[in-house]
Amino acid sequence: MQGEAVPPRVPTPRRYLMCPPRYFAVDYAINPWMDPSKPVSADVAVAQWTELRDTYRRFGHTVEEIDPQPGLPDMVFAANSGTVVDGRVLGSRFRAPQRAAEAEHFRRWFLEHGYRDLTMPEKINEAEGDFAWTGRLLLAGTGFRTDPAAHAEAQEVLGVPVVSLQLIDPRYYHLDTALFVLAEATDTATAQVVYYPDAFSPGSQRVLRRMFPDAVLATAADAECFGLNGVSDGRNVVLPVEATDLGARLVERGYEPVYVDISELRKAGGGPKCCTLEIRK
């Protein structure tokens, strides 16, 4: 973009739901990043999570907290437990039995906080792990976790258009390990996304190119450090501390990278976005 004017990026206030990782552990392996034989520290995870939460608060965003539950070590990954668009909530249904009970805790949280328009899905649906809102439509991943039939269910429940994308690399088992929205827009052509093309099938790569000709394309190195698990408020982009190459490319587009250490949470296969469920109302 040398020589071209970079448009000013405007942050918009966000509301997030997060779950402190008090019971964090890697007791089972349900993705290629998890190795139960390696040590993990819940205290370190809590410290990293606290820094992430405080980063959002420093930018003026609202962070709600749900109580963690003993025996649910992955509950910190709140993004997998609900998709909220215009105050309408679609809950989740996990593929792994080890995580199944998380869905009910989040369902209760939403009801207790006044979200009456709430539907629990029939199909396997790992929420914002596989759903990304562009401001106009929902990009929906499948291949490892969320059932493709859950895409049609989400469209029906949320009343928004859904575009299915096929994930093909088991390391990038959720859409939010391979793509995130930098700036939402009500017009798809002007929404900005960043994605790692090789995580998607050839057909889905063509769909992404057609929808987002101006997207930031991530490299294998960006993806390996969970750089695609970022959280943007339209200007400030929270990234894992290792994702400095990607951050530098985002600066050229007018964004402000903000780095956080999520090394302990990565041992369970998660990053900043996985810890962050966005409540859009």
Ligand SMILES: CN(C)C(=N)NCCC[C@H](N)C(=O)O
């Ligand atoms: C970015 N990702 C992958 C997420 N949205 N969630 C992380 C889930 C990690 C959990 N151990 C699992 O395998 O389900």
